[in-house]
Amino acid sequence: MFATPAYAQAAGGAANPIAQFLPLILIFAIMYFLLIRPQQKKMKEHRAMVEALRRGDQVVTAGGLIGKVVKVKDEDEVEVELADGVKVRVVQSTIATVLNKTEPAEKA
Missing domain, CATH: 2.30.30 (SH3 type barrels.)
Structure with a gap:
């Protein structure tokens, strides 16, 4: 019924802090390359087109x-x-x- 001390220690162990933030970093990188960067490129092209009128x-x-x-x-x-x-x-x-x-x- 009670967990042995060995199992309790293994379940509550502290993970590497970088490993905890790695999914967030990957999500931000994917969002940057799929959404932010193409939008900035499109805005730059539009600005150049307008300036060349x-x-x-x-x-x-x-x-x-x-x-x-x-x-x-x-x-x-x-x-x-x-x-x-x-x-x-x-x-x-x-x-x-x-x-x-x-x-x-x-x-x-």
């Missing part, structure tokens, strides 16, 4: 509007022409994709 680029906004960039302003704004005579100001970070890039002007 030029006049004449055809873009799609996050709201689904397709237009042509008319003017790139310094304060993180872009003026987009949606139709003839219809121009809207858009925050640069809301540009989802660039459909057609314009070629840079050749220097003579």
